[in-house]
Amino acid sequence: MINYCPLCNSPGAVFYNNNKQFYYQCNNCYGIYVDENTRPDREAEKSRYEEHNNDINDKKYQNFVSNITSAIMRDFTQNDKGLDFGAGTGPVISKILKDNNFTIMQYDPFFHNNPDLLKDKYDYIVCCEVIEHFYNPKKEFSLLRKMLEKNGKLYCMTDIYNESIDFHKWYYKNDITHVFIYHEKTIHWIKEEFGFLDVIIEGRLITWFN
Numbered sequence: 648m649i650n651y652c653p654l655c656n657s658p659g660a661v662f663y664n665n666n667k668q669f670y671y672q673c674n675n676c677y678g679i680y681v682d683e684n685t686r687p688d689r690e691a692e693k694s695r696y697e698e699h700n701n702d703i704n705d706k707k708y709q710n711f712v713s714n715i716t717s718a719i720m721r722d723f724t725q726n727d728k729g730l731d732f733g734a735g736t737g738p739v740i741s742k743i744l745k746d747n748n749f750t751i752m753q754y755d756p757f758f759h760n761n762p763d764l765l766k767d768k769y770d771y772i773v774c775c776e777v778i779e780h781f782y783n784p785k786k787e788f789s790l791l792r793k794m795l796e797k798n799g800k801l802y803c804m805t806d807i808y809n810e811s812i813d814f815h816k817w818y819y820k821n822d823i824t825h826v827f828i829y830h831e832k833t834i835h836w837i838k839e840e841f842g843f844l845d846v847i848i849e850g851r852l853i854t855w856f857n
Contacts, residue, residue, distance in 0.1 A: 769794055
């Protein structure tokens with residue numbers, strides 16, 4: 648059976664099956680994606696997110712996102728405008744930046760659903776532990792690119808798969824809402840396909856330049 652990649656629409660090959668979810672890997676962009684028939688429905692997806700205990704005042708949580716917040720405060724000023732895309736139940740990045748007098752809005756289809764924000768443009772956009780949840784990554788990256796101002800930056804945090812990882816034992820696949828996993832080659836494919844000027848990968852932090 649042929650299964651097509653939701654990012655680049657190329658054929659994928661069977662990659663892994665854990666009896667709960669069926670995974671393919673794209674032959675073109677190298678993304679690893681869950682078969683659409685084994686993805687959680689919208690209700691189950693939201694329920695999973697509501698289980699997250701994301702206290703924005705938790706110092707450990709703030710430290711977890713410090714790579715992103717430090718980069719934004721280094722690269723931009725308080726006069727620039729940002730978007731926390733997929734802000735979730737605990738928008739800690741927005742809290743930290745606002746505490747430092749930065750201007751950032753929150754969007755989330757479940758918890759901060761203000762679609763008017765998606766019509767605007769931003770100097771920087773943050774997706775912290777978000778892009779692995781994209782059911783339609785092609786649509787989402789097209790939107791993110793469209794919303795970025797010239798010289799803007801898209802900061803994303805996710806765990807990237809490489810061949811040294813034992814996927815069967817890898818914790819990152821165990822969250823049922825992690826439906827699209829990125830390979831380093833996927834990151835560079837996105838750069839080329841969506842017209843970003845450059846991309847830098849620093850551990851879990853990925854920065855695309857517009």
